[in-house]
Amino acid sequence: MANPCPKKRLPSTPRRIRPPFVWTAKADALLGTTTDAAIAARLQILPESVAMRRRKLGIAPFNTAVVWVAWTKKMDALLGTAPDPVIAAQLRIPAPSVGTRRRKLGIAQVGNAVVKWTAEMDALLGTASDGTIASQLGCIPETVGERRHKLRIARFSTAALTWTKQREALLGTDTDPAIAKKLDLSPGQVRLRRQSLGIPTAKPHPEALKKIIARSGALPVPSQSRATTSTGRQFLIDQPHVQRARTEFADTEDMALTAYLERELAEVYSKSLHPPSCPYCRSRRTILQQKPHGCHPLPRFACRTCKQNFNRVAGTPLFRLRAAKLPLFIRLLSQQIPYNVAARRLGVSIDAIQNWAKKFRIWLLQLDPTGKWEKKVRLGIKARPHIRCPRCGVDGEKYLNGYMPNGERRLCCPACGTAFGISDAERLAQEAVRLEVFHDPGKAALDTETSDS
Ligand SMILES: [Zn+2]
Ligand SMILES: [Zn+2]
Incomplete structure (x- = not known):
């Protein structure tokens, strides 16, 4: 292939980028005929790529559960006398093998309906x-x-x-x-x-909750804000966790984080010709190698110590991210919304959102290792309220269970099943609701990243 950009020297970096694999009809025809790993080996690509393509085309995975079985006449005679899983358990072979053999011999399946209960x-x-x-x-x-x-x-x-x-x-x-x-x-x-034993149940609600709350009306209300913290991350308790019909997500953009990231992004994508230090060896002996032009909108620099070429994005986790959508994406990072909502707002896939969120959180930790800015990320992270149950006294996680008539979130105690409005629960328990993260899809990547460095 001809070098599309004559001004650009071929990169001296040893990093070789494999051209993306193109799925031909012939390659597609292989999917599902054997295991993804076998196909991947044949096409010399990653098994994950095969699995992704297979799922995209809606092709079922190759059924590895159908193992070869030496069927005897005696075993064949069993087929169709009972449901396949029962026979499979008797013969100690996988159920799909039984089904495959039964269909091959044209024997009808025995359904579950055969059991007549006496x-x-x-x-x-x-x-x-x-x-x-x-x-x-x-x-x-x-x-x-x-x-x-x-x-x-x-x-x-x-x-x-x-x-x-x-x-x-x-x-x-x-x-x-x-x-x-x-x-x-x-x-x-x-x-x-x-x-x-003929024992009557203890009435689950011996006294109306309303009465208990009314009686304790004089209790001081603990000071609390709707934005409660959990390990420094702030969440709005009223924000829904998932998108349902007519769900409205409040705008929870943290303008400080957006401004901070806008500044950092502008620096990374800056056209300034002043050479930064080398991202690979930290050397200051760097020179401008190429001014921005045509297909290379960013200036390139060269390091005289390690002889690498780089631009300002190299060495940051943002390397090779689609730059066009990033200014919009950083405004979503602090929003307390699920990935799928963010994906819909930007018109990109959920995978892209997940990848970007991960990269940006790693980058934020690199920019400020104290984690002050990373803690402002809420995208895709979900928290549940914790409070001592005013009825049964069990402390710990409460479920969010719809809304009270006054519009505030209703908590449900998993131990006794009682539901409370947040402010009632806080007043009765004399403590503020704490929020604890129970779902953080980026945490694993972040943990490995921080333990590596
Ligand atoms: Zn260097
Ligand atoms: Zn309870």
């Missing part, structure tokens, strides 16, 4: 694990589970069998979920045992 069979439910009963009945465990759910029979558990007097004394003293938590059982097991 009173005797129903009596078995819950006395052993679904899998054990399923193998006795010759059906798949899901069928047993479905029936068990329908009859509201608790899942078999060894713990359920050891009801001591001490444990039984607890029944009815609190809500079933609360007791289940104490005894390490499922609420269904507790409820079943309580019902079988």
Whole structure:
């Protein structure tokens, strides 16, 4: 290929960039016929590239579960007498192998509907694990589970069998979920045992929450702002986590971060001909090698110490990012919105947003190792509220569960199932809601980056 830019010297850097692989119809035809790794080896590209292309074209992965089995007449005779997974379990071979063989011999599949539940069979439910009963009945465990759910029979558990007097004394003293938590059982097991002993349930809500709140009305309201912190990162508690119909995301842009990044971006993409120090060896012995022109909008420099050529973007994590969308993207970095919303706003893929967010967070840590600026990034990071439950006293994570009539977020206690408005919970618990990050898609990359350097 001819050098498209005659003024440009061929790079002296040893870094060789492989031209992007072009998917031909012939290459596409290979997808799904064998494993991605085998195709990748044949095309001399990465297995990830093959998997990505395969998913893009909606082609199912090559089914490695269909292993070769030496089928005997005796084994063949079993096919179609029970659902494939049951036979597979009996023969100790993968279920897809059974299905493939059955279809090859033209034997019809036995569905789950064959089980006709008799009173005797129903009596078995819950006395052993679904899998054990399923193998006795010759059906798949899901069928047993479905029936068990329908009859509201608790899942078999060894713990359920050891009801001591001490444990039984607890029944009815609190809500079933609360007791289940104490005894390490499922609420269904507790409820079943309580019902079988004829113990009435402790009323889950003995007193209307409104009354409790009204009574404690005189309590001082803890000082709190809607933007609570978690390890220094600020979040708005009212912001939704996911995009639903009619979801409105408040504009949470941190103008200080945007201005900071705009300044840094302008410097990196500057056309100034003053040579910066070498990003590879930190040497100051650098000279201007090439003024910006035509297809190279950035000036290039050369290092006299290590003989590398570079521009100002080289050596930053922004190297080879699409520069055109970056000024818009930095305005999204501090927004408390999920990646998919950011992707839609910029008209790029979610993968691009994820990659950019990662690169920018690494860059922010490089620019300011104290992490002051990186902590202002909220894009894609999700936090859940923590507070002591005013009803059951369990401290820790609460779920966000819709909105109160007054428009504030409603919290739900996973331990006792009670729902509170945020301000009510804070007033009753006499503490402010803390937010803790529970989802940070960029954290792993950031951690490896900071531990490397
Ligand atoms: Zn150098
Ligand atoms: Zn609670």
